[in-house]
Amino acid sequence: MIFDRPLVPATLVQRYKRFLFDATLTDGRALTGSCPNTGSMRGLTTPGSRIWMSEHDSPTRKYRQMLEIVEADNTLVGINTGLPNRLAEEAIRLGLVSDLHSYETLSREQKYGRNSRIDILLSDPARGLAYVEVKNVHFSRARAVAEFPDSPTARGAKHLEELGDMVEAGHRAIMVYLVQRSDCDQLKICRDYDPIYAAAFDRAMARGVEAYAVKCLVSPTEIAPIGLISVAEAAGSPLRTLA
Structure with a gap:
């Protein structure tokens, strides 16, 4: 499965309420995005982790960015349970x-x-x-x-x-x-x-x-x-x- 466009790198600040996450872009800008995984995501929510997000331009979406990948133990891990x-x-x-x-x-x-x-x-x-x-x-x-x-x-x-x-x-x-x-x-x-x-x-x-x-x-x-x-x-x- 190829992503429609390359994912955007960022640094995880926190994942919370299961559906949301805060992150910081490489240029220092802060953002809130949606998390397509309502599970515990055990071992994948450490603040400071490198993450990659997809971006969506639909005007009906509340959050433009969606979490897709988290780096853990020097390995990229896909977290989107829709895939x-x-x-x-x-x-x-x-x-x-x-x-x-x-x-x-x-x-x-x-x-x-x-x-x-x-x-x-x-x-x-x-x-x-x-x-x-x-x-x-x-x-x-x-x-x-x-x-x-x-x-x-x-x-x-x-x-x-x-x-x-x-x-x-x-x-x-x-x-x-x-x-x-x-x-x-x-x-x-x-x-x-x-x-x-x-x-x-x-x-x-x-x-x-x-x-x-x-x-x-x-x-x-x-x-x-x-x-x-x-x-x-x-x-x-x-x-x-x-x-």
Whole structure:
């Protein structure tokens, strides 16, 4: 995914109310912008961090600048949670995620489960349906290891249960963890921050749900999926690359 125009560098002053951030431009001007990530953004809100913002000229927008990338541990990290579905679709079409590219039809945001919408629905006359749920990942606290989630997510656990239901109904179900950083070679479930999600993940894997993690190359001009990294499955299991 190439940005419409190069992102603008700045220095983060603070991120607050989840939706807002203050920053200082390279010429010293201060500004307030919107933050397209309502999560905790653990490890990515340190004052003084280098950031990159997109700029929008629409007269209906309250804030012209929107936060897109934060530098952490000498790595550029994409934080916009509006991008993972688009990046996951790109990864699928590029053939990076198992054999998902071989399905005939790809649809977005289809109703299913318990009053939910699946991020991507794949269909094929010969192979049936494949339900693909996408999660944004940007948290890392150990070298080369990405973790999800970075805070409790009851919604995420619900999605795992619904994917398991789809498998039991005779369909294929897939979790795609979209890692918006390039310094990680492994994806682990963050069991200490959200044991409920971890238990739901274990149940989903036991029921036949597949899990893949896609690493991205992040720069001020584009964010691009570049390949799979290994995923840790049930508690105590070794990390392995799913293909």
